Amino acid sequence: MPVGAELCSIDKPSLKLQGLMSISLFSQYFFQAFTEIVWYYVIFAIPFFLVFWVIWKKYWQPKRIQVVQRATSHHFKHDLAFSFSSFVVFAIMDVLLLHLEHKGYTQLYFKVDQYGWPWIFISLALVLFVDDAFFYWTHRAMHHPRLYKFFHKVHHESTDPSPLTAFAFHPSEAVIENAMNVVLPFILPLHFGVIIFWQIFSMLNNVMGHLGYELYPAGWTKIPFLRYKTASVHHNMHHQLFHGNYALYFTWWDKWMGTEFQDYEARYEQIFTRKTKPSAAVSPTMTSSFNRVKVTAKVLEQTYVFEVDDQQSILQSALDQQIPLPYSCKSGRCGTCKMKCTEGTVIMKKNAILSTAELEAGYVLTCQSFPQTDKISLEK
Numbered sequence: 001m002p003v004g005a006e007l008c009s010i011d012k013p014s015l016k017l018q019g020l021m022s023i024s025l026f027s028q029y030f031f032q033a034f035t036e037i038v039w040y041y042v043i044f045a046i047p048f049f050l051v052f053w054v055i056w057k058k059y060w061q062p063k064r065i066q067v068v069q070r071a072t073s074h075h076f077k078h079d080l081a082f083s084f085s086s087f088v089v090f091a092i093m094d095v096l097l098l099h100l101e102h103k104g105y106t107q108l109y110f111k112v113d114q115y116g117w118p119w120i121f122i123s124l125a126l127v128l129f130v131d132d133a134f135f136y137w138t139h140r141a142m143h144h145p146r147l148y149k150f151f152h153k154v155h156h157e158s159t160d161p162s163p164l165t166a167f168a169f170h171p172s173e174a175v176i177e178n179a180m181n182v183v184l185p186f187i188l189p190l191h192f193g194v195i196i197f198w199q200i201f202s203m204l205n206n207v208m209g210h211l212g213y214e215l216y217p218a219g220w221t222k223i224p225f226l227r228y229k230t231a232s233v234h235h236n237m238h239h240q241l242f243h244g245n246y247a248l249y250f251t252w253w254d255k256w257m258g259t260e261f262q263d264y265e266a267r268y269e270q271i272f273t274r275k276t277k278p279s280a281a282v283s284p285t286m287t288s289s290f291n292r293v294k295v296t297a298k299v300l301e302q303t304y305v306f307e308v309d310d311q312q313s314i315l316q317s318a319l320d321q322q323i324p325l326p327y328s329c330k331s332g333r334c335g336t337c338k339m340k341c342t343e344g345t346v347i348m349k350k351n352a353i354l355s356t357a358e359l360e361a362g363y364v365l366t367c368q369s370f371p372q373t374d375k376i377s378l379e380k
């Protein structure tokens with residue numbers, strides 16, 4: 001978070017610190033750092049929430065990523081409360097960095113001439129690459145069942161994220177999310193401007209990843225080079241499906257490690273071609289993030305109507321209710337569960353079978369399909 005701003009605005013002569021910081025000095029710096037972080041939040045995050053989720057919500061509706069809105073006031077309050085607890089953690093870490101900076105331990109510098117312009121750009125690229133890699137691997141680690149509830153569960157309360165979700169972390173996760181801001185200035189000579197640019201870019205990227213709306217144009221995921229910049233859909237899918245799309249700024253780690261959802265590109269394009277109108281409010285049949293969806297499945301002249309929990313695959317929900325939908329591998333590899341979706345929208349976690357033509361024709365693998373609308377019709 002924006003420690004650079006504090007470095008700029010705190011009166012330097014008053015910072016001739018020796019040894020440990022006194023409590024009153026700590027309080028003074030903490031208050032200043034916390035206030036600045038809140039200002040950054042008010043300037044770079046809150047307006048996005050107001051514009052997309054409150055004031056011009058209807059106007060932006062066609063760009064909504066999840067067709068049915070599941071975020072409620074419960075999620076907004078939860079995310080706001082945890083964001084403020086994150087800011088407390090960030091401010092404490094910033095004061096620590098500030099203290100060490102004034103004792104001369106960091107490599108922060110203010111004059112471009114000291115390392116020249118090429119280093120400004122190289123160091124910025126390095127900072128983004130390292131921060132992105134650190135996020136990817138720590139994020140994956142926090143999804144480990146043994147760690148998840150201690151670090152990352154709070155952030156995943158919202159399966160339909162909003163800009164308020166961007167900084168809603170458990171304090172333990174907040175330490176990890178802010179770690180590079182504290183560590184990198186010790187390892188690399190970083191110009192003050194690079195730090196400020198990195199922090200604003202990072203904040204905007206985080207808000208965009210949780211926006212709930214896709215603002216990039218159609219075809220983004222196919223544009224050479226730019227396709228490696230994460231679209232909002234990328235992180236939104238992570239909030240919906242959990243185990244995949246772990247990236248922060250760039251998609252390459254997910255691509256290299258095989259953790260990108262296979263229908264990410266198809267799902268991205270769906271936004272620009274879908275016929276189902278996204279709903280502006282939580283469906284009346286839905287009361288929480290665990291929604292019930294009505295599925296009608298026609299198999300060999302037999303029609304089955306059943307309810308599906310939108311956190312479970314359609315196939316698994318059907319089998320749990322003794323409905324004999326066809327299947328074999330249950331892992332998206334054999335194609336036995338292929339059905340045509342004639343009403344509603346689903347999102348697929350994995351697909352190693354269906355061709356682009358089949359996807360465009362509406363075919364889905366029920367073992368990998370999660371409902372996105374409150375009504376789904378399938379045919380074998």
Ligand code: FES
Nearest residue numbers: 328330335337367
């Ligand atoms: S059961 Fe094999 S792909 Fe779904």
